[in-house]
Amino acid sequence: MRPGLYVHVPFCSAICPYCDFAVRVGDAADGAGFVDSLLVELNGLATGDALSDLPAVATAVSRLVAGEFGRFDTIYLGGGTPSVLAERDLRRLLEALRERLPVDDDVKFFFEANPEDVTAQSLRLWNDLGVSMLSLGIQSFDSDQLRFLGRRHHADEARRAVQMALEAGFDTVSIDLIYGLPGQTEDAWRRELETAAHLDPQHLSCYELEIHPRTVFGKRSARGELRELSEDDQADLFLLTHRHLAEHGFEGYEVSNFARSPEHRSAHNAKYWHHVPYLGLGPSAHSYAPTGEGGVRWWNERHTRRWARSLGEGRAAVDDHEALSFGDLAFEALMLGLRTVDGVDCRRLERDFGVDILTGHAKQIEIWRVQGLVTRTDHRIRPTVAGMALADRLVTDLQLEHEITTEIDRA
Amino acid sequence: MDNVRNFCIIAHIDHGKSTLADRLIQTCGGVSDREFRDQILDSMDLERERGITIKSNTITLPFTSKKDGRTYRLNLIDTPGHVDFSHEVRRSLMSCEGALLLVDASQGVEAQTVANLYLALEFDLELLPVINKIDLPSADVDRAREEIDSDLGLDPFEAVEVSAKTGLGVEDLLEALVEKLPPPEGDPGAQLQALIFDAQYDVYRGVVMLVRVKDGTLKKGQDIFLMHTKKTYQVEEVGLLKLEREASECLEAGNVGYVIAGVKSVRDITIGDTVTDAKNRSAEALPGYRPARPVVFASLYPIASDEYEDLTAALEKLSLNDAALTYEKDSSAALGFGFRCGFLGLLHLEVVQQRLEREFGLALLLSAPTVSYRVKLKTGEELVVDNPVFFPDPSEIEATYEPYIKAQIWIPERYVGTIMELCRDRRADDIQLRYLTQSRVEVNSILPLGEVLFDFYDKLKSYTQGYGSFDYEMFEYRETRIVKVDILVNGEPVDALSQLTHEDRARQRALHYCERLEETIPRQQFKIAIQGAIGGKIIARTTINAYRKDVTAKCYGGDITRKRKLLEKQREGKKKMKVVGSVEIPQEAFVAVLKSEAGK
């Protein structure tokens, strides 16, 4: 796979009470100045005039920009709400990316939009810009739930946005949904899935509601005003989601992602899961590139103002970085692999990172197999749906065992 | 020496001893206004927070009488009123010739008033009755006088009326006490004999001994010999106990003060020991202290196992300051090394635990408190068991006996029904009522001590809206049916959670433990059975299902680092868990179970 490009647009018309992304309230007017800063950032990287003073990061950026890992073949505009950007700003941003970076001619363009921004005109624009996968932040088809989630659209608006997007002829239209709201029953969630499936998009992302401490929901939950579902209820909804969508012909290829067929999977997200190099622009954006000792990941300033200020002062907006050892990479590969249907390619793990889990963890893997959490075909371990539901647990079990055995080895 | 007065203030809890001490200190100018605060002698955080005195405190004050114009040196000791700390009172009494016996004018004579009177008489002290809180609208001075006469057998007309709060009558009290209480006897020129009645630990100076000089004189530079520990030291400093220590040339017979003599370790001295001159040794030691006998036992473990050394050092230091605390090494398969400790009561236990946590910064886990049981085996042999670990197998037991107390409970009449019900629920053997007035009742009951260990006092307070009070004394052992309840996790006993209890309570207590564990042990790969058992018989059971969901919905774009760090942290957490059988039990589970004990 070739490198990916990510651009973070940090504006939303209002902040949802559960959101813990790097976002702030903003509109098209804020977008213009923001794109100016993005172009400064891009220019600094492309010319090498404003590289990070972290040597590992500077080297990695230079290599990415020089096309040493290949040309970028995906561009992902995420946020926030990229659909707040005005046509002019979108155009000059994309143009600049193509001009300043080694972008492939056949690049696939991923775009996130909120239903209230979907109009005949905007769809025409996005089509014209070459969007191949359009993700719609629908979240729910139920007006009560939408209000609870603090969203700015209604149920019928949601449905209409999906229909219009589907008629506009993008390669892939994806619907984002949230489940596991306090008090949500299996029946209520099944109805939502039913609605989504009948609209017949090519892709669905179903995220379980997570309560993060520094959000409005987090505070309400700390005060005891919001009750999260029990582990059993969460598990029931998770399994229901996978089962139900499978019946409607969607493959759950990742914990929260479902595709009509393999070509509709998100090719951009797959890069994150497989340690394919990626470059991120905009506040809080992360980047990754391999190095001789493993890899390096770095990330931009999280706050838009601070990010813009650094750029204004002619510096890179990098906040910090992390040097990853091969051991770290192996752990991540396991952690991410156990979240996907394709699972973990143990031979690759050994070849790329020097970690042989098939011998080291044979017993643990066998236990999982007997418990119905994974299946095994010679060098690949794939999680079942039940296993995917426990992906975080499995990877910590594995590491623990690993450490115990190495301790014993030493003794 | 004629102008020295050594006395302590004794009374029932809350009758105003520390407040009266405040007034005495202020009247004698022992503290500047700037330094002053209420209950100034209660210097421990815990004392200030709870508004009770835990440790006796000594202070030396100058007082010039208006009557005879002489200046006296007063050595005052404020003592605690709670029954759990009566060993402190006993120690204080031994270094005094007199005592002020305080009676709250609105409450009258109460249990500890009488108990402390007897203690004082045991040491031959001169007593001056004082009626306090006369400023209260509910004060009934006449009744208080009557009770001083009938219940205490003291001269009611000697009693001085004061308000420790407003200061009313305090001057008169000072005049009365220098007149009525005797000066110490003793000869400054005689062979040295001084009693160590308390000690403190000073990080810079080492052990600071508080002494009462009976005979002779203690001087700087003198070589002293401790008769019990048989060690010799050279005196570095002697002085008086003002609010701060105040060095002086010497301490003469009849005086109370401190000695610093290069004693580095707390193990090198014992409270109650006699100090004498190394070159001119006294043949006989002063009568020491009767060691306090613990009645409540529990094990203390550091939550972090690497704090065991710290706990050892802390207990050593604390026991110097709290002579009633006993402890010995203990270990648990689940919780590692710790100490089995003996306490004089529940409040004492709580105070020790909190002092260790606060003054020494330790995080502690406390096993279920237990009393000391007697067990008769079929072989005829008799055992004393205060630790569940040593409880014999049921098949070997002929009979078990548990300690009973004589409880006195004072309540307003309207709560009689509720409180009798509470006593019955706590297996009271006998309940008798005595009407003190038309509206105040004394409930006398014979209760198993083990039954008041858990929240009896809290219940009493909440059932009576705070009006009830309670006191007890040890009574006798009676035959009962004590069993050992084990808690099993997937069939493996968790030793730290075993407990001794009455058969009728066993199921309820076992279930309580099982439920708490069910709430706090995280789900694991397999189903976990948590059981309570007596011998091989299961009496309670809960289960924890295998885990089903543990995965975050999103891997935030490219921010894989955050996710990995989170999992690495969880993995670290798992390493810290105790493994019993193959079940991982987090430390929090023990904390939750053992801490919930009090609220049970």
Ligand SMILES: Nc1nc2c(ncn2[C@@H]2O[C@H](COP(=O)(O)OP(=O)(O)OP(=O)(O)O)[C@@H](O)[C@H]2O)c(=O)[nH]1
């Ligand atoms: N109205 C009034 N209240 C008083 C008087 N003396 C003490 N009190 C109050 O009674 C309460 C208990 O006073 P303390 O001096 O702490 O009693 P204590 O006897 O030292 O108590 P322990 O040390 O716990 O045994 C406090 O709230 C005092 O303010 C008094 O003369 N009049």
Ligand code: SF4
């Ligand atoms: S629209 Fe999305 S990014 Fe914006 S606040 Fe809501 S959840 Fe966050």
Ligand SMILES: [Mg+2]
């Ligand atoms: Mg007091």
